[in-house]
Amino acid sequence: MGLLFNGVTVSSFIALLLFIAALVGVNELTRRSLKTSILVYCILPVVLAILVLNGVMGSPSGKTWFGWVKVISALTGVYGFLLIRFTKLGDKKFAIIFPVTILSLNIAEAVYREFEVFATYKTSVVDPAGNLILGGTWNLLNGISGILCIVTLTGFIGIKVSKDKFKDMVWPDMTWIYIVAYTLWNFAYVYNCISTRSMYAGFAILLAALISELFIKQGVWLQHRAQILSFYAMFALSVNYQSVNAFRILPTYTESGLLTVSIIAFIFNIGALVFMVYTIVKSNKNPLKEEIYTDTKYYKKSIQVNQL
Numbered sequence: 001m002g003l004l005f006n007g008v009t010v011s012s013f014i015a016l017l018l019f020i021a022a023l024v025g026v027n028e029l030t031r032r033s034l035k036t037s038i039l040v041y042c043i044l045p046v047v048l049a050i051l052v053l054n055g056v057m058g059s060p061s062g063k064t065w066f067g068w069v070k071v072i073s074a075l076t077g078v079y080g081f082l083l084i085r086f087t088k089l090g091d092k093k094f095a096i097i098f099p100v101t102i103l104s105l106n107i108a109e110a111v112y113r114e115f116e117v118f119a120t121y122k123t124s125v126v127d128p129a130g131n132l133i134l135g136g137t138w139n140l141l142n143g144i145s146g147i148l149c150i151v152t153l154t155g156f157i158g159i160k161v162s163k164d165k166f167k168d169m170v171w172p173d174m175t176w177i178y179i180v181a182y183t184l185w186n187f188a189y190v191y192n193c194i195s196t197r198s199m200y201a202g203f204a205i206l207l208a209a210l211i212s213e214l215f216i217k218q219g220v221w222l223q224h225r226a227q228i229l230s231f232y233a234m235f236a237l238s239v240n241y242q243s244v245n246a247f248r249i250l251p252t253y254t255e256s257g258l259l260t261v262s263i264i265a266f267i268f269n270i271g272a273l274v275f276m277v278y279t280i281v282k283s284n285k286n287p288l289k290e291e292i293y294t295d296t297k298y299y300k301k302s303i304q305v306n307q308l
Helices: 010-032 034-053 065-086 093-120 137-151 176-193 195-216 221-238 255-283 297-305
Strands: none
Touching: 010 034, 010 195, 010 221, 034 065, 034 221, 065 093, 065 221, 093 137, 093 176, 137 176, 137 255, 176 195, 176 255, 195 221
């Protein structure tokens, strides 16, 4: 990790593993129970917001607009997904527009921030949230990768609710290629723009979502991602956890590191775009009206495990 991070000790590594395990655990508990979801994603945010606004709790991330917007947008996604899963809204055809719209807006927020950092921070500056920020070519590359993450969203027409007892929101056409492309882009974004917390706000929560998708319940990555991001965003806004030494894995924040993660994300997102175009041409399908990856093993397994 020397290229990207410093401060990896035995204690900080153990803390990181426990942090990831906690995120996976909260996601799984709330995924399995509507009552627990309401407690964690509806009641807890109100309590924490009151405490933060009254100065009882708080962290540096609450000093920037992005910290608050991220909590609101992530929770909005969770609320929409809960309505799709547990109410008659999920039976309405127009409901499928919500997941692709909220995800696109979430990505667009980050793309805007990349371009803002590029245009504003010509030299290294510590922003009000305590993040070291430096604009450069990496922001442009990763901003383009974010746009590609929106362009390569396909098959939302096929979003369904699983027929098992958990009633998960399934997006079968969102296969591993898109998930990896998004993960690399989002990690690069966090590394570029939320530097100080990038090990936790980037690597940890993205890995937690991947673990949930690949090893617990496949086909519902967007639901995993939204719930994990929401819980982390509330936690990060309320608790200055990096004041604890065990959570002090910090980025090296070199120009070579910034450029490396952004180039990797850019190349993989270009690859995802090429694969999407190839599949569309080969299958003669419209990605806005049809699922295009129905012949892939990942798609078929997602359908199977969700009893669809």
